[in-house]
Each structure stands twice: as structure tokens, then as C-alpha cells.
Amino acid sequence: MNSKQVHRFVVSYLESKECHFIEKSPVGVTVKLSPDADRALSNRPYYWSFVDRTGSPPETMTYRWSFENPAMSDRMNASNVSYVLTESGRIIQEDVYFGSRRLHQLFGVVQQSGRCVTLFEEPPRGRLDPFASQPYTAWLGVNFKVGYECDMKREELYLWGVSLATGIIEERFMDKLKDRRLTPRLPANVHLLKNGLSLRKGMAQLEAALERRLRTADFSWAVEAEARRQDELERIRQYYDPMLEHMNHPDQMEQKEAVTARFKQREAEIDWQYKPRVSVSVLNCGIFHLPGLD
Template structure:
């Protein structure tokens, strides 16, 4: 479970990676103008974006406030912010969809009786309409409106945080990164640096029965030598990586194809799990048999005394209960890939050096 500080740091890192504009930064909240990519990920506005893509109009992204500590946020703003929903309520309306303030009582009749005049005595000409998307494509639109900034509580388990998790998983499932030079070579120098390739995969291993234990194994394999190293992700974190190929760098050809490298990693994980103490599975199997015996004794007694009309219903319940017990107690191991990537390092300067 993530605490408030970890969520704040995670969301800020996501927004900076998406190149959003941070307008206001506070430990309890962030006010940010989303980039186009982040707006599409977090705000459900398919009609607006289809309109922008069809017409070629410049996009207008939303400005949002993400609240990480609702109590502290309410203390900072006890009366709330005008023009926006309360914390925890999110809207996805496009910018500029505010309400036009009504004129004061009696102003309409006064304006009709005496139109405004300029200093020269002639009536003023109407001001030109502002150059907005609605004004260009739909004619006259109100120019006076109240900006609305949606506010969302981003706490552990919230819908907005789950949206950010989903966006990160979708975009970060596969990466390709290069280690940056410690010192860039001069432009006139023609010497090049060879880079070698590692395939890094983060596996999630789940040991499941009526209890569950989850592990993350980060493995890397050298695509020239076949060397496999554990804790690969931790070894890459201290290094400066970039998605662009640095200057004066070339990547050496791989000797191991990606499908074969994946097969080597899977065999390595299987061998590692084979060395585990599997008494937990044996104990879970005993609990499964005991629970199935208890369920059988219960339903067999019901079936013996059941009427012919209710017997099919009891048999269906019996089969359903056995399937539930099998799913709950049956020991099994599930392995899934969280994410993976190709990482390029200078020769003799792999991830562990």
C-alpha cells in the first residue's frame, strides 16, 4: 500500500514524463495543465478529440487539480474554490464550457432604452469575437465565462490513481534505452563506442493456494554471451539512460535472437522455482482434500433426504461448491511478465559495473 508521499512522487513523475505543465505544486495537491497525451489518457473526451482531429484545430487540454491529502487541502481552502467542483468530483467538460453571468436586474431595460455611446457621441461598434475553436466553427459564443478546474482525490484505491497506473502499464510495458556517455566526444573526433545489448524482463511469480505469496524477479540476459544476471532493474536504476542513441555510438550485432533469449530466461525461472521448498503446496493439497471431504459429507446427507424435485438444484450447488473449493485451495504457481526492455551499455561496462 502506498502512502501519501509515495503517491505524490509517483504522480509527479508521471506528469513530468508526459510533459505536463505544473502550475501549482504543494505536498497535499498539484494543479497541472495536462499535455495532449495525458489528457487523452485521463479524461474521457472522445467527441472533443475526434472534432479536433477532423478539423485540425489546435487542441485545448484541461487543467486539473490532483489532491493527495484531502484533509490538509480543505484546511488550506476552507471555503472551497469558486468555479470548480468539490474535491472528489471530477468533470471532463472541455475548457471554456462555463456559465455566462446574468446581468443585474433592470439592466436589460436600461440598455435597451439607451445604447452605449463612445466619447464622440456615436454608438460603440461591437468588439470582435475572440479567436476560439467554438467561435471559428460555430459562430457567436459567449466570451464571458468562469474557468472550471476539476479536482480529484488521488489516494490509494481511487479511480484516478488506477487510471494513472493503467496508463503507465500500457506505455511502459516495453522500453529501449541507451546509457549516456560520461563525457561526450568532440564533434571532430571520429572514434565510435561499441554498445552491447541486454534484454531485461521483470517477472511476477505468485505462489497461490488458500493463501498467496507474490515475488518479483528482475532478470537480464546478455544477447551476445547469454549471461543471465539477477536484480537487473536495481543495477540499471543508478545509470543515466536515454531513449535516443547517443552520438559516436554503434550497437554491436546480437548473437542470440530475442525468442531464444526469452526461452533461456523462462528456463532460468523454472530452475529457480524448482529449488524452492514446496511443503506449502503439500500442506495446501491436504487442506484441499480435507475441505472436499467436508463438502461431500454435507451434500451427500442432503441428497439422501432430498425430494426428486429439489435434487437437481442441490446437485448443481454441490458441483459449484466443489469448483469453488478447488479454485481456493488448489496449489499452483503463476508467472507473468510485468514489463521488459532492451538496454544498451558500452562494452565492458555492463549493468553491474
């Protein structure tokens, strides 16, 4: 990410959390965090537990974030955090760039808070009858990550959606969303149609469709990985079997048990490294209310 992309990402997050911008420029922002953003970013759990217990009005922190990318030598030789005292209080100054701890924290916060969202498409402005109500249908969108794993790894992403009204599955759901303006607030003059599917049934349909897709995939990589696994197992058997065969003396029983344990451990390590497997996980999901009846 370059500095402009970092700037756009950070400002977008702060706006979504309704933070108060004191100063904004192309190279940095000075912002007073909202309570939600302060809880997520300031690392003050004891302060917020005190606020929650006593009901005191919270005093959130103010940051001045610079998005200019410092030279590598500056990153190594100086702290990227400093403090400025003003009449309104203390301002914490930080450099926020790709690779910085603050940006890494923001990525984690956004990923955690955005794992499940509810969004509505904004209707075109000025084109709708103010006295009419437009029907919206709910879609369940799920971002699946499929991992093909052995001693090598390949990952694929599937962002699929299912209409909770009709059960239609859209495998190019991202294309359906990318040109739409989405908002977390229900727009005016919109009514939501009743769902024909529950979230559980919609998710089950997506999982079944993804499983059918994966069953038709090319698994030659798994055959090759299994062959490599057997080769590695045979190699360690040729090493350990003769050693164990010669440990028949009663005085060698303790040593034999130790060697057997190492042998089993090496087999387990080879299984973990080479055994082919397919893993499926959900990165994030959302309910998207879109105009129409499909």
C-alpha cells in the same frame, strides 16, 4: 506515499510527456497537458476522435493540482474538483493525494504505457572523445511475478535480464540498472551492436531459467494445501452422500438432480480455493541498451 512522493511522481510523469508547466511549487503545479497526456487523462474520447478525423489543432486542458494532503473530513464533505475561469481559459483544480481518483488514474496510465520500454544509458558528460563512437549492447529485462496460490497466497518478483548479444542471464538485473541514468533517446556518439539473440529467443531463455529456479523451490506448502483440500472434500461428501443415497423415489429425481448440482458446485469451489497452483505473469519488460560488449 506522502505528499512529496506524490509530487515527485506526478511531476516526473508530466515531464516525460512534455507538458507545459505554467506554475510549479512544492505544494502544487499548474500545467497545460500535452496531446499525449490529454488523451490519457482528460477522458475526452469523442473530442479526440473529432481531432483525428478533421485534423484540427488540438486544444488541451489545463489543470492545477494541489499535493497537500486534505483531512479525512474534507475528503468526505467536499468535492476535490473545482473550476477557475481565467483570460487564457478554464483551469480545473484538483487535490491529488494517495488514494485520490486522479492519482489512481495516473498509476494505471503509467503502468499501461510502461509495460514495455526502450531505454539507453546516458554516457558520462565530458569524458568521451567527441569523435569516437561507443558500442552499446542490448539487454532484455523482464519483471516476472510468481504467485504461489491456494487458500493463501504469496507473490515473488524476479527482475531478470538477458544479454541479446551473448545470452548471459543476469538475475540481479535491477542492481545493474539502479545507478545508471537512462533516457528514451539514443545518445550521441553511440552505435548499437548487432544482437546475437532475437527477442523471442531471449524471452525463451529467461522463461527456461525461471522454470529451473522454480523447480527447486520448497513446495511443502502445496502438500499442506492439498491435505486441506482433501479434508474439505471429505467433509462435504459426508454431508451430501447420505442425502443423495436416500433420494431414490421417482418423485425425488428432480430434487436429487438439484442436490447433485449443488454438490458439484461446492466441490468446484473447494478446488478453486484450496488446490495448489503456481502462476507466472509478466508485469513489464524493456530493452535496455548499455555500454560494453557483454
